[in-house]
Amino acid sequence: MNSRREPPEFFVPKFFPNPDENFRRHTDFEAAETAHSYSTLPKSSKPTPKPQFRSRRLILKKSLLALVLGFVGAGTAYASSVTLYGIIEEGVLYTKGKHQDATVQLKSAHDLGSRWGIKGVEDLGNGNQVGFTLEAGFSPDNGATANTTYGANAFTRESILWIQNDKLGRLAFGRAATLGSGLGSYDMQTGYAFMNGYGLIGWDNCMNNFLRVNNAVIYRSPTWAGWTLGLMYSNGVKDDTAKWSKNQHYYGAGLKYAQGPWKSSLILEMETKNKEAAPQTKPKYTINYGVEYNTGSWTPMFTYRWVDQDGNVKGHKFGLSAIIPYASGRFKVAAAYQFGSDERITGRSDKITHWQVGAAYEYSLSKRTVIKPFIGYAGSGKGWKEYGYVNDGNIYNAWQAYIGMHHFF
Numbered sequence: 001m002n003s004r005r006e007p008p009e010f011f012v013p014k015f016f017p018n019p020d021e022n023f024r025r026h027t028d029f030e031a032a033e034t035a036h037s038y039s040t041l042p043k044s045s046k047p048t049p050k051p052q053f054r055s056r057r058l059i060l061k062k063s064l065l066a067l068v069l070g071f072v073g074a075g076t077a078y079a080s081s082v083t084l085y086g087i088i089e090e091g092v093l094y095t096k097g098k099h100q101d102a103t104v105q106l107k108s109a110h111d112l113g114s115r116w117g118i119k120g121v122e123d124l125g126n127g128n129q130v131g132f133t134l135e136a137g138f139s140p141d142n143g144a145t146a147n148t149t150y151g152a153n154a155f156t157r158e159s160i161l162w163i164q165n166d167k168l169g170r171l172a173f174g175r176a177a178t179l180g181s182g183l184g185s186y187d188m189q190t191g192y193a194f195m196n197g198y199g200l201i202g203w204d205n206c207m208n209n210f211l212r213v214n215n216a217v218i219y220r221s222p223t224w225a226g227w228t229l230g231l232m233y234s235n236g237v238k239d240d241t242a243k244w245s246k247n248q249h250y251y252g253a254g255l256k257y258a259q260g261p262w263k264s265s266l267i268l269e270m271e272t273k274n275k276e277a278a279p280q281t282k283p284k285y286t287i288n289y290g291v292e293y294n295t296g297s298w299t300p301m302f303t304y305r306w307v308d309q310d311g312n313v314k315g316h317k318f319g320l321s322a323i324i325p326y327a328s329g330r331f332k333v334a335a336a337y338q339f340g341s342d343e344r345i346t347g348r349s350d351k352i353t354h355w356q357v358g359a360a361y362e363y364s365l366s367k368r369t370v371i372k373p374f375i376g377y378a379g380s381g382k383g384w385k386e387y388g389y390v391n392d393g394n395i396y397n398a399w400q401a402y403i404g405m406h407h408f409f
Contacts, residue, residue, distance in 0.1 A: 079122075079123045080120065080121065080122035080123065081120060081121060082118060082119070082120040083118070083119050083120070084116070084117075084118055085116070085117055085118075085119065085408075085409065086114075086115055086116035086117060086408070086409050087112050087113070087114060087115055087406055087407070087408055087409075088108075088114045088140055088406065088407050088409070089108055089109060089110070089111060089112045089113070089114050089140075089404060089405070089406035089407075090106065090107075090108050090114075090140050090141070090404060090405065090406075091106075091107050091108075091110055091372075091402055091403055091404020091405060092104065092105070092106060092107065092402065092403055092404070093105045093107035093110055093199070093400060093401075093402045093404075094400065094401045094402070095199075095389055095395075095398055095399075095400050096389075096398060096399055096400075097388035097389025097395070097396075097397060097398035098386075098387070098388040098389075098396070098397035098398065099386075099388045100388040100389050100398070106141050107141070107402070107404070108139050108140050108141050108146075109137075109139070109146065110197070110198060110199055110374075110402055110404055111197035111198050111360075111372065111374075111404065111406065112197060112406050113137050113146060113147060113157070114137065114138050114139065114140050114146070115135055115136060115137050115138065115157055116135070116136055116138070117133060117134055117135030117136065117155075117157070117158070118132075118133075118134045118135075119131065119132065119133045119134070119135075120132050127165055127166035127167060128163070128164070128165050128166075129163070129164045129165075130161075130162070130163045130164070131161075131162050131164070132160060132161045132162065133158050133159070133160045133162075133185060134155045134158070134159050134160075135155055135156075135157040135158040135159070136154065136155050136156055136157060137156045137157045147212065149211060149212055150212070150213070150214050150237060150238040150239075151214075151238060151239070152175060152212075152214070155175070157177070157183075157184065157212070158174070158175060158176050158177065158184055158185060158212075159174045159175045160172050160173065160174040160175070160176055160185070160218075161173050161174055162218075166222065167222065168222070169219060169220055169221040169222050169229075170218075170219070170220045171217070171218070171219055172186070172216075172217070172218040172219075172220070173216070173217055173218075174216060175212060175213070175214045175215075175216065176212065176213070176216050176218060176232075177211060177212045178209075178210040178211065178212070178213060178232060178250065178252055178269060179230050179232050179252040179253070179254040179267050179269060180209055180210065180252065180254065180267040180269050180286065180288040181196070181209060181210060181211050181212070182195035182196040182203060182204070182209075183196070183211065183212070184212070186218050186220060186230060186232065188228070188230050188254040188255075188256045188265045188267055189203075189265060189267060189288055189290055189303075190256065190258075190263045190264055190265040190290035190291065190292055190301075190303070191263075191264070191265070191289070191290020191291050191292050191301045191302055191303030191304075191319070191321075192290060192301055192303045192319050192321050192334065193299075193301055193321035193322060193323050193332040193333070193334050194321065194332060194334050194358065194360075196209075198358060198360060198374055198376065198402070199376065199395060199400050199402070200356055200358070200376050200377070200378040200395035200398060200399075200400055201334055201336075201356050201357070201358030201374075201376040201378070203303065203305070203317075203319060203336070205356060205378065205394055205395055206313075206338060206354045206356075206378070206380075206384075206394045206395070206396065207305060207307055207313060207315065207317050207338055208307075208313070208394075209269075209286060209288075209305070209307070210250060210252075210269055210271060210284075210286070213234040213237040213250045214234065214236065214237060214238060214239065214240075215234050215235040215236045215237070215239070215240045216232060216233065216234045216235075216250070217232070217233050217234075217235070218230070218231070218232045218233075219231040219232075223258075225259070226257050226258055226259030226260075226262075227255065227256070227257055228255070228256045228257075228258070229253075229254070229255055230252070230253070230254040230255075230256065230267075231252070231253050231254075232250070232251070232252040232253075233249070233250065233251055233252075234249055234250035235247060235249065236248060236249065237249070237250050237271065242276070246275050246276070248271065248272055248273070248274045248275070248276070249271070249272045250269070250270070250271050250272075251269065251270050251271075252267065252268070252269040252270075253267070253268050253269075254266065254267035254268070255267075261293050261294040261295065261296070262291075262292075262293055263290075263291070263292045263293075264289075264290065264291040264292070265288070265289070265290050266287075266288070266289050267286075267287070267288040267289075268286075268287055269285070269286045269287075269288075270283060270284065270285045270286070271283060271284045281309075281311070281312075282309055282310035282311050282312070283309070283310075284307065284308070284309040284312070285307070285308045285309070286305060286306065286307045286308075287304075287305065287306045288303070288304070288305050289303065289304045289305075290302070290303040290304075291303075297324075297325075298322055298323065298324040298325070299322060299323045299324075300320075300321075300322045301319075301320070301321045301322060301323075302318075302319070302320055303318075303319045303321075304316070304317070304318055304319070305317045307340075310343065311343050311344070312342070312343060312344060313340060313341070313342050313343075313344075313352075314340050314341050314342075314343070315338055315339055315340015315341065315352065316338065316339060316340060317336060317337070317338040318336065318337050318338075319334060319335070319336035319337075320334070320335050320336070321333060321334035321335070322334075326361075327363070328363060328364050329361055329362050329363035329364055329370075330361070330362050331359065331360070331361050332359065332360045332361075332362065333358070333359045334356075334357070334358055334359075335355070335356070335357045336355065336356050336357075337353075337354070337355045338352070338353065338354040338355070339351075339352065339353045339354075340352055341383070342383050342384070345383045348383070349382060349383055350383050351382045351383055352380070352381075352382055352383040352384050353380065353381040353382050353384075354378070354379070354380045354381075354384060354396070355378070355379050355380075356376065356377070356378040356379075357376065357377055358374065358375065358376025358377070359374070359375060359376070360372055360373065360374035360375075361373055365405075368407055368408040368409065369405065369406070369407045369408075370405065370406055370407075371403075371404070371405045372402075372403070372404055372405070372406070373401075373402065373403045374400070374401070374402040374403075374404075375399070375400070375401050375402075376399065376400050377398070377399040377400075378395045378396060378397065378398055378399075379396075379397055380396045380397050384396045384397075385397070
């Protein structure tokens with residue numbers, strides 16, 4: 001039995017008297033032509049004019065070429081694209097906290113985190129697509145990698161593979177920002193002009209929310225009459241190598257409305273306790289609600305957050321803000337108030353109050369480049385009244401002034 005794989009029937013050269021035997025020995029056409037001289041063919045099939053043989057060989061090659069090109073064309077019938085993109089931001093930040101020395105910093109990511117990324121999508125036809133996003137954060141101050149929570153060290157902001165159907169929605173897998181983070185491709189939060197940028201005026205200031213998680217599975221529905229549903233689960237916010245019950249999990253569900261001048265969202269999130277931490281962190285629960293309305297001349301906004309975590313912050317936060325277009329840019333203004341308790345405080349009352357106000361003007365030098373001055377203040381009473389500016393991601397009693405620029409590429 002011959003071990004060589006049989007060629008497809010349409011590859012068999014008709015000028016060989018015994019195609020099975022001859023083609024099994026020579027799968028390459030040039031080799032077949034060399035090996036078979038006309039004297040080896042039976043007299044009855046010996047071609048008399050040599051040009052006729054060459055003509056048949058030429059026709060055969062053209063037929064095979066057309067066949068191969070047909071297969072290649074069938075494999076690339078649908079469109080695909082890959083895009084390189086990014087943002088770089090840099091500025092000068094002045095901060096003066098209570099009981100603290102004033103500082104002047106060259107500051108990146110005061111508003112937008114500097115990043116570069118690659119995203120791609122392939123159209124599979126019939127309303128189906130597959131795609132990916134790989135996005136890395138960096139600090140132009142020193143070239144260091146940024147956004148390295150939970151051990152990320154390459155594509156620190158987002159690394160996602162997704163598949164999508166126009167009627168059923170998108171299913172994504174990987175590392176991503178959470179539904180209420182104000183970050184990334186799957187964020188659903190509305191209702192605050194500064195979201196979590198601009199330092200002490202950011203929505204997350206003094207009320208920590210979830211940011212990014214590893215090992216995520218995300219579902220985003222199609223949009224029906226302005227409504228979009230988002231679901232997200234992390235099998236382990238840092239890793240999922242331990243027993244399932246010992247991993248720290250994230251769960252999120254959000255509903256967003258965006259149609260006409262209205263935008264609104266309601267997001268519920270929770271994170272299970274971290275049994276590997278010492279001491280163990282308790283489960284954390286949050287609710288985010290936001291609404292905004294574009295009047296045509298300006299956009300007023302309202303947002304609310306509730307957070308509850310034993311051994312940490314429990315409280316409520318309300319925010320009023322607005323975006324006001326002016327000249328070749330836009331003003332942003334915001335004020336927020338928070339009250340509740342901080343169970344990390346010992347030796348005095350754990351009751352807390354906190355307020356923050358700020359304004360910025362974002363002026364467009366071009367479609368890709370924006371310059372932005374900012375000034376803001378954050379104050380605290382009761383439990384936090386003695387805190388100055390501290391490096392735990394929160395700003396308690398301080399004011400800031402900033403001038404910076406970002407560029408999209």
